[in-house]
Amino acid sequence: MTAEPTDEGIGSEVQRREDRRVLLGESKSTDDRQLSDPMHVQFIRSEKAHTRFSIDATDAREIDGVIAVHTADGIARSETPTPGPFPLFSAPMPDLDYPDEELWQRCIATEKARYHGEILGVVVAESRPIARDALESVRVDYDPLEPVVTSREALAVDAPAVHDAVPDNVAFEGGQGDRAETEAMFDRAAHTVELEKESQRVSPSPLEPRSAVGEYDAASGQLDFTATTQIPHAYRRLLAGILDYPEHRIDVTVPDMGGGFGARQHPYPADALVGWCAIEHEATVKWRATRTENQLVENDGRGYEGTWEIAMDETGDILAVRADIRYDLGAWLAWGGASLAEAGNLLMTGLYDVPTAYSHVTGVVTNTARVDAYRGVSSVPMILMLERLVSRVAKKADMDPATVRKRNFVEPDDFPYQAPGGALYDSGEYERNFELGLETVGYHSLREKQSRLRAEGRYIGIGFACATEVAGLGPASHIDAPSWGYGSLQVHPTGEVTVYSGGSNHGQGHETSLAQVAADELGVPFDDVRVVENSTKEVTEGVGTFASRIAALGGGAVAKSCRKVIAKGTEVAADEFDVPVDEVTYRDGTFTHTGSESESFPFSEMAAKVHLGQDIPEDIEPGLAAETYYDPENCTWPFGTHIAVVEVDPETGEFDFLDYVATEDCGVQINPTIVEGQLVGAIAQGLGQVLYEDVEYSEDGTLLSDSFRTERVGSRGGYTLPKAEHVPDITVRSTETPSPHTPHGAKGMGEMGTIAAPGAILNAIEDAIEPFDPEPMTPPISPEKIWRAVTGREL
């Protein structure tokens, strides 16, 4: 076989390999696993937000087919080690007074429950329906305590304490940036704007509810999980610690998974208890959440409230940005905890060259489910508020919001650029990207049209948001956690290649994009490369899929492994040609003696030769394979411009999208079709956040948004996800500023849409109704809220 140069390498719009099995109806999710006589578990969950409780499971235990009902007491008495609490990803903010293990989420409640949905007990039965029936026969007596449901309530004087360890409900607090310098800038500013607002809690809501299978083999001591997780290897590491079980006797497989969006970048108590039950009963144990259960306990995102301010001088230069934030953590400090707040603060000045900034975050515990990572994490509220402030301060100074942005962008020559929040941006051409957006949307004629239509009593608005993202989190020296990308490569004697990646592929198309990276680096046909992911059995190591890391770090690791293989092949070729290694070139799948085209060695022949191990230099081992733990110099910092155009009917508050333009720059694009798909999908989630989605609790801490609804209704309850009719067509354009430090120049990009869309859409709506001098609005923005903003009246 002779390798042909590939035209399906980096930059090619290859169709995804993942699609066929899905379209045939043959994809397999965790709950699709057909097992022989598994036990089924269901969880007894607290119906109260803050309560003492006792459980009487006598009746449930007598139901035919019920195997056991476990409560915290019974679990503690068992010989199987009691599952411990959930450790945190990392503890950043060195100045932080951090309340360590007392606030780590535990697996099962003892005596007191602290949020609606917390696990009180576990039912194990022969079938799922029997387990569900048994739940209804378990008697839980509640002795309710007063709950605190919002961060505002939690910080009130004399508020009930969620945990005795933190009587003031403050889990952590800390500042980033230069407080004194920021104050000085505000003192001398010509224009300042303050927004006291919230970025409401929203639910990631992957379409597949969480599920897990635990399989314990008593003879070998092997514990296998099949699970809905974004982090197979880290899931193994974490559960080994939580279950006090040897890590090398645990394996984790993630079949096809129906979305993650950050909500599955850590295991949950249910996962640990499935594992515990498998060990305890020496059995195979299966669990699938109901949708309501999923909405009750899968982590929410955002949950930010506070005050954001901007200071600008008389010429339009931004002087400083300041924020004082209350971050609602829910009842326990979960995996992300304070590190997520820190990540958002890093980029609180966005794409602008701002001399100084200061943010102060108070992490508050409440009697609600955990708040943790959701696509864009804390960058979403920080960029939303920043972009609202920039548009508002421009208007206050009677300047065009586009002009103020252009005036303040970090310049191309300023990279690497140290942002005052702590980020070190790697590369960017922000103004070029912004100008492409303006040109694509036809900005100048739109402003003329806006003014013409206003004279006719019609109101269109143009909204901007410019954003960056912490993509491909690293290096380890900065974030106090494993953050490398893992990618290894096995070259078969035929020259075909298997790539092993340490992430999880659940919609991002890694089976396709990582094959493109390897095909491109090696110059071999795309069809000769297979990608294996989602498994600790097949892949040696990994950190997982989160923080837009696979294109940059997974792809970077694969590229580096390819280069190691080429380096080995080059040594063998040099020996074969009897020339120094620097006289060997590798291009388009062939090793060649430079300047002598007749002496060449195709990759596939090299693979066979090295595999056999005959006639190769003595100091070279047989076999063509490589492994890379790629710890990057820095995160990558993609960027983009989002411009929404809307028309609002001030009589009713109804609005329509007239246009939405997104110009993306994520460096070198591995597969532009996948990039565009990720961007548009994330924009729809950002649109959902700003227009429809809202996690609602009642005053007593009962989750109201515990199931989907698809229409906005006046009454409370239900969680509204955007439908096809709610999302406009998006015009996507790209610029390309390669990352200077990833091997292939790619940056991550999966979260740009959720970060930028809320600000662009909200700014457009507020721009449309500006003649009515409305108060700043609070998302989710409904026609009713617009009508109230326009009229200043209540319904």
Added chain:
Amino acid sequence: MSSKKVTVDLTVNGEPRSVSVEPRELLSQTLRERLGCTSINIGCESTLCGACTVHTDGKAVKSCTRLTVQEDGADIRTARTLADDGVLNDLQTAFSEEHALQCGYCTPGILMAVDEYLDDNPDPSREEIRTEALGGNLCRCTGYENIVDAIEVASDALED
């Protein structure tokens, strides 16, 4: 809690099947858990997301809100019947070419809903695709635009 079982005869993807179920059992449960039809996905259990959509006697229905006992004698088809011996049909091909799926959890249900819709309205506008063809389905990954594109492409192919 359990009640008397009822025997229900179904034709599932062309095969006659007989099941003995409690009256409360949902069609989605029967198909997934008894008959191995795992192309049917469960997203919401409340008729909102459409991931469990199948055809019963040619009509697209959400199998999470049908009782199996209602379907005695029904001809039920899932997304596994759309391809012809492994060859994707026009709608499936368009979904792949237009990158109309990411995680794919919603996809089999959308294919079944749209397959029936295009029978009745073979040349829909984009607006009709958004409000009608996709009116009963949720997708959390794609932002829908590529799905709308794919349905347009498929409807053009069907016309030819």
